[in-house]
Amino acid sequence: MRNVSEIIEQYLKNILHLSDEGIVDIQRNDLADQFDCVPSQINYVISTRFTLEKGYVVESKRGGGGYIRIQKIELNAHGSVLDLIFKTISTEIDQGTSEGLLYQLEESGYVTSREAALMKAAISRDVLLLKLPIRDEIRAKILKAMLISLLNK
Template sequence: MSNISDIIEQYLKEILKTNQNNEIEIKRSEIADRFQCVPSQINYVINTRFTVEKGYIIESKRGGGGYIRIIRVRNKDKAKLIDEIIAMINPEVSQQAALDILERMFEEDFITKREARIMMNAINRNTLSFQLPLRDEIRARIMTAMLVALKYD
């Protein structure tokens, strides 16, 4: 059974899929009314499920005529996407941000499910049993090495 955050996320992603510009504008209060939840629930979904690492840009305007704009960034050039990710993750990357990046790469068919699983296991905090911030630095180095290997594949 899905929780309300999952349902809201799926709803917003479905709207994005139908929009040819890969961009939607929503009113937080309208979405909250639709799902009978508090507006802060919408903020939570947007802040955790529509991140830069997952390939989204969020713009917002507060006030009576305010909106939240969700833009899906698609990069068809594999090498360029990998360069952008490498720049984003260095000098360190958290486990969640790294997982979000791998999810994005899988969704955009840049890596297979098997490659994603291998990479996830290699960068997992249980595999990298070091103290922070060293763990995040090593994770970034490992991810960078794997991404460079993918780039020239």
């Protein structure tokens, strides 16, 4: 059985998918009431599952009438994908950010689930048994090389 976080995540992704603009405004307390959970559970889902690395921009307005706006960033041009790669990876990248980037590229159809799984395995901290920051620098070089090679096919 799926946990509440997964259910909330799927719900938000579904309403984003149904939105013409790829934007959804939510009331945190209303959503918490709907899923019979505490508002901090909504914060947790949004902050961990709707990150920039995963292809989302989140903004919030506090106070009366406040809202949380979630926007899906669409990667629709080869150049924008390469821009995302170079902007996200830079000279070093941690494991969480690299997995988020791979998730976004897989969701957008730029890499297959098999390609993403292979890359995740190759850049895992369990494989790159090096001390920081060298591990993140090596991970960045490997990931960038693999993605450029795949996307230029």
